[in-house]
Amino acid sequence: MSDAYILGIESSCDETAAAVVRSGAEVLSNVVASQIATHQPYGGVVPELASREHLRAIVPVVRQALAEAKRTYQSLDAIAVTQGPGLAGALLVGISYAKALAYALDKPLIAVNHLEGHIHSVLLEERQKGNCDLQFPVLALVVSGGHTHLYLAQRHKQDWTYQNIGHTRDDAAGEAFDKVAKLLGLGYPGGPIIDRLAPHGDPLAVKFAPAQIKHRDRRDRANHEESIDHRPRIDFSYSGIKTAVSRYVETHSMQSSIEIRRQVLANIAKPRLEDYLENCDKMTLDLVASFQQAMVEDLVTKTLTAATAYDVATLFVTGGVAANHHLRQRFERDAPTHGLPVYFPSRPLSTDNAAMIAAAAYPKFLANEWSAMDFSADASLPLR
Ligand code: KG4
Ligand code: ZN
16 A cells, blocks of 8 residues: 555644644644634633634645645645534634645545544554554543543454543533633643643642532433443543632632732733742642642543453543643553553644544545535534
8 A cells, every 4th residue: 555645634623733644654744823822811712713713824834734744735645624523613614624625636535533633643653653553442531621531442444433431521621720720810721831830839738529420411312321331431520620729719818819920920921930930829839739639630540440441451641631741640650550551642742733633534544434525513523
């Protein structure tokens, strides 16, 4: 089989991304235009602004991806694009552009699930390192700003299947990081800031009660089942810890110092770690460290419980929150004691990117699974 050059396009949230990947195994370019500066003043992603920024960025980002890969449009074998889940208006920008490009070039178009992309970012990098020998089934923790899912992934030749065995009942883990950082006046996105500040606080200073999931999941029919083949679903819940941080702030009268910090940091274009540290007292640093500790503890414990219950051979941890240093350390320490090899993408491929979309499209390309030109964005596209 000769090489296949796939252009990936990703626009599901606040990153406009394009990448060229050779045969799902080599990243030739990986361009990401981040909209952080646009959304920062609002402390979160504003959907209308995201669509407008994608429109602005999509053409130059794709051009740059081709230039860096030293490929012409005509030399591409397929165009892959994220269909969902994500923000509908943001997804539509990438999809419309990919359709137009595929039509004009007369190339196959392949729609990809964003979550499948996060899983394939791990596979892409392992192939790139020459490791083609992963054992199945794989348990993948996909943990980001919009998602916290556990998937059992199986491969039968080019056919991949995924079974969701757990998800968050309320906030995603990355959303909790972002909301807590916003609450503490630390800015957006919160995950990377909390990651850098946490080593400066005491992770045992504040105790958070573990999340209790008492109610049945009413979100959709498939998830009404509390167990799969008599094995438990392993769900997550992170709105409680955010409320607990908010209550701690109130009971410890932290509001006025938070407001001062918010204003000082808002006036610094790109705050450095020293700027954050100068503006954080010990109580804040301890709270940040304890919050991160509780989040990581919950994610690691539940994932390892699921890995045992479903008797998996390999663990993947992927998505924006997989960039977290403490989370990686804990998995690297604890997964081997369960006899499990654990794999992460490198940090640039943990957060949203288009190389993962091009990589996930490769098995579909080999199986001739092209998408018809009439598919549309699906904001809550399930992964199966
Ligand atoms: O995968 P991603 O780029 O976008 C989504 O699909 O959501 O993930 C972004 C999320 C944000 O919530 C961000 O705060 C979080 O990932 N994040 C982190 C870290 N880097 C990004 N969370 C914890 N520690 C980090 N180092
Ligand atoms: Zn993502």
